[in-house]
Amino acid sequence: MMAEGKRHRFRIKPPRRLVQLGVIVVLIGVPFYTQNPLEWSPSRIVLGHLPKPRVFPLSGDTWSFSIGGFTLTHPVAFIEEVLSSKVVYQPLLISALIPLVLTLVLGRVFCSWLCPVGFLLELNQKVNSLFRRAGLHLRVRIKDLRYTILALALVLVFFFAFPILSIFDPPHLFGRELMYIFTHGAVSLSGAGLLLGIFLLDLFFAPRVWCRSLCPSGGALSLLGARRLWRIRMDAGRCTHCGYCDEACPYGLEPMGLAEAKGFDWLKCDNCGLCRDVCPTGALSYRFDLKGG
Amino acid sequence: MRNPWSADLTRRAFLRQTGVCGLLALLPLNWRETVLRPPGSVRDFLARCIRCGKCLEACPYDSIRFLDITAGALIHTPHIDPLRTPCYLCQQRGPDGKDRPISRYLRCGEACPTGAIRRIVNDKEVLAAVPEEMKIGVSVLDRRICLAWQYDSCGECYYNCPLKDKALRDRPPREVITGATGIRPYVDPGHCIGCGMCNYVCPVRRHIAESVMKREVRLSRFEQRYAAMVRNVIGRVGEDVKLPAVRVIMRP
Numbered sequence: 304m305m306a307e308g309k310r311h312r313f314r315i316k317p318p319r320r321l322v323q324l325g326v327i328v329v330l331i332g333v334p335f336y337t338q339n340p341l342e343w344s345p346s347r348i349v350l351g352h353l354p355k356p357r358v359f360p361l362s363g364d365t366w367s368f369s370i371g372g373f374t375l376t377h378p379v380a381f382i383e384e385v386l387s388s389k390v391v392y393q394p395l396l397i398s399a400l401i402p403l404v405l406t407l408v409l410g411r412v413f414c415s416w417l418c419p420v421g422f423l424l425e426l427n428q429k430v431n432s433l434f435r436r437a438g439l440h441l442r443v444r445i446k447d448l449r450y451t452i453l454a455l456a457l458v459l460v461f462f463f464a465f466p467i468l469s470i471f472d473p474p475h476l477f478g479r480e481l482m483y484i485f486t487h488g489a490v491s492l493s494g495a496g497l498l499l500g501i502f503l504l505d506l507f508f509a510p511r512v513w514c515r516s517l518c519p520s521g522g523a524l525s526l527l528g529a530r531r532l533w534r535i536r537m538d539a540g541r542c543t544h545c546g547y548c549d550e551a552c553p554y555g556l557e558p559m560g561l562a563e564a565k566g567f568d569w570l571k572c573d574n575c576g577l578c579r580d581v582c583p584t585g586a587l588s589y590r591f592d593l594k595g596g
Numbered sequence: 597m598r599n600p601w602s603a604d605l606t607r608r609a610f611l612r613q614t615g616v617c618g619l620l621a622l623l624p625l626n627w628r629e630t631v632l633r634p635p636g637s638v639r640d641f642l643a644r645c646i647r648c649g650k651c652l653e654a655c656p657y658d659s660i661r662f663l664d665i666t667a668g669a670l671i672h673t674p675h676i677d678p679l680r681t682p683c684y685l686c687q688q689r690g691p692d693g694k695d696r697p698i699s700r701y702l703r704c705g706e707a708c709p710t711g712a713i714r715r716i717v718n719d720k721e722v723l724a725a726v727p728e729e730m731k732i733g734v735s736v737l738d739r740r741i742c743l744a745w746q747y748d749s750c751g752e753c754y755y756n757c758p759l760k761d762k763a764l765r766d767r768p769p770r771e772v773i774t775g776a777t778g779i780r781p782y783v784d785p786g787h788c789i790g791c792g793m794c795n796y797v798c799p800v801r802r803h804i805a806e807s808v809m810k811r812e813v814r815l816s817r818f819e820q821r822y823a824a825m826v827r828n829v830i831g832r833v834g835e836d837v838k839l840p841a842v843r844v845i846m847r848p
Contacts, residue, residue: 337653354656354688354698360707367648367709374709380646384710388643392711451613463669464643470672479649479672486658491672493665 308541308584315576319415323422326365330419330478333361334485364478365417366469367398374398377413377475378406378527379520383466386457403527410528414514414521415575420473420498421514424505425553431510443508447515447571449522456519470494472520473501473513511553515571525570532591533574537561541586548578548587558587630846631667632676632733634660635683635789636705636714639729644712647672654707656698657684674704676732678792678844683732685758685791686718695720695758724762724787733790733844735763735783741800741829742841743822744779750822751779753794753842763788783842790844798840805830 337358362369367376374394381399385391406413414421456468469475476494483490501513514521535558542562549557554571558578561567579587633641634651651674652660659681660674667673676683686702687695697718699706705715716726743750757764767773768782781794799822807813808827815823830837 334653354684354686355658357656357699360654362650362653362707363648363709366646367650369650369707369709376709380648384644384646388640388710392644395710398709446609446613448613455614464640465669466643466646467669469647475648482649482653483662486652486655487661491662491664493671 308538308586310583311579311585311588314580316580319576320422322416323419326417327419327422330364330481333363334482337361338482338485340485364475364482365413365419366472366475366478375402377472377520378403379468379472379523380466382523383457383460383468387460387464387466389464406524406527406531408531409533409574410531411521411524411573412528412533413524414518415573418474419477420501423502424511424514427502427505428510428553431506434506439507441508443512445509445512445516448517449519449525452517453519453522453526468519468523471497471518473498473518515554521573525573529570532593533589534569534592535561535572535574535579535587536590536592538586538588539563541584543584543586545583547581547583551577551581553577562586631663631670631673632678632790632792632844632846634674634676634704634713635685635702635723635726635732635791636716636730637732638712638714641712642670642673644710645673646710646712648709649674650707650709651704651713654703656686656703657681659683660704676792678795679840682792682796684793685723685789687758720759720762723789724759726789728847731788731790731847732792733846734785735788735790735792735794735842735844737781737783737842738837740833741837741839742781743800743825743829744781746829747825748778749825750799751781752797752799754779754781756793756797758791758793759787759789764794781842790847792844794842795840795844798842800826800829800839800841802830802839 337355337360339355339358360369360371363374365377366380367374369375376395376399378399381395381403384395402413452471453468456471460466460468470493476498480490480494480498483494504512509515537558539562542559544559544562546559549559552558553575554568554573556568556571557565558567574589576589579589634655638644649662649672652658652662659676661677661680662672663670663675665671686697686699688698689695699718701715702718705713708714714730716722716730739745744754751766754760754764754766763784765782765784766779768780771782773780783794799819803813804815804819804823805827807815807819807823830839
């Protein structure tokens with residue numbers, strides 16, 4: 304084992320940013336393409352009886368997405384639908400299979416790679432630090448309420464028999480508000496309000512407080528990925544205890560503690576790879592590991 | 597390793613948090629009387645709808661809308677408001693006055709990932725025979741305020757019905773009408789799918805009746821034709837009548 308290591312040459316952050324940007328482009332592009340606002344001609348409004356031209360069927364957002372006949376469904380949507388209807392609808396099961404397996408194997412990568420709101424909140428950190436320097440920042444610590452809200456919502460879903468989690472899922476709200484703008488030229492009060500609230504909370508109070516301690520679907524993905532195989536690992540011999548990784552972690556976890564075999568909140572880690580990227584000696588790296596935390 | 601399912605939470609704290617959040621969550625429960633769901637919605641529609649919004653995106657006429665926050669727990673489920681935009685049953689009316697299907701299946705059912713809205717073949721014979729529990733609703737006609745029944749002078753609903761001669765007929769079967777030459781619309785509840793086109797075109801509306809007295813209400817040509825008659829017919833029956841003359845009510 305080398306005592307002196309080098310920083311990882313390949314960084315995870317650039318491809319991750321690219322994927323996140325791609326998701327936002329898709330969320331705006333799909334309704335733009337299918338609803339075709341360039342063809343909102345006066346004749347269509349006056350006649351009122353012309354359908355939209357049929358284009359290649361692309362639809363949905365992060366909650367449920369289809370390309371042609373191929374559908375992908377968010378695992379949380381699948382779980383709550385099964386809980387509320389008490390039957391397993393086969394096409395839904397098939398569409399949820401790939402995301403479900405990915406979450407079980409790779410953990411909560413949805414939050415770090417795909418979630419558009421998570422991406423915007425990550426970008427928000429720059430503004431947030433400006434506010435913090437100006438003293439406009441109120442630091443509020445909220446307990447991790449994700450599992451509580453999730454458990455409660457699932458109980459409601461089971462006994463009242465309607466899926467309710469989609470209205471607390473910001474990436475879905477984001478995509479759906481965009482879709483509503485393109486179809487009906489309006490935003491819904493609740494969806495836009497919740498999104499705005501999350502952004503303001505993030506700007507002025509605690510950074511990423513929604514992802515840390517309020518997001519119920521994030522909590523569900525955490526629990527699904529609890530026994531994941533893809534984990535951050537520390538090469539204790541290379542760690543110089545510089546503390547960069549602790550600073551980089553958006554959730555305030557302490558990856559440096561892994562060197563001393565301290566406890567690490569595996570549930571909260573979403574495998575974003577920021578700690579791995581900043582590590583100057585390359586002590587942190589991802590490995591497939593059957594052993595678990 | 598620690599048990600991942602415990603997540604730093606004592607049982608007491610968990611129960612307390614759950615209780616508080618539960619009380620908060622129960623506050624906005626609020627049910628509407630009439631919510632018309634898209635065609636093909638199964639009986640346990642609410643249990644299956646994950647509120648993804650794909651039906652709304654697929655709808656070629658943007659007839660499907662979301663319920664807003666005033667619907668409480670039903671928020672963001674799809675509905676059709678026929679007075680704003682009726683369901684066109686994925687048909688397009690050509691210059692010859694005949695409807696042509698624009699897709700093989702009704703698109704909302706095609707788009708639904710959970711089976712809350714079932715796929716219905718876009719064919720008039722099939723649409724007229726959709727099972728009762730998968731319909732949008734059923735139209736009811738109030739003959740007291742219907743211009744065709746009272747003045748023998750309308751028939752818009754009959755001409756615009758996508759299931760013309762099946763769901764809406766020009767005269768009731770087994771009913772002898774003397775001295776009538778025009779259309780006497782009759783809704784066949786067995787065939788009516790509840791698309792709301794009759795609801796949309798019916799001229800018996802409040803603003804049309806008011807336009808006779810108020811100059812500032814502007815009407816289209818089509819509406820001007822009926823304005824005086826609408827005012828008379830509403831005035832004769834009374835103010836508490838439900839408008840328009842033909843309305844879609846929820847399926848049984």
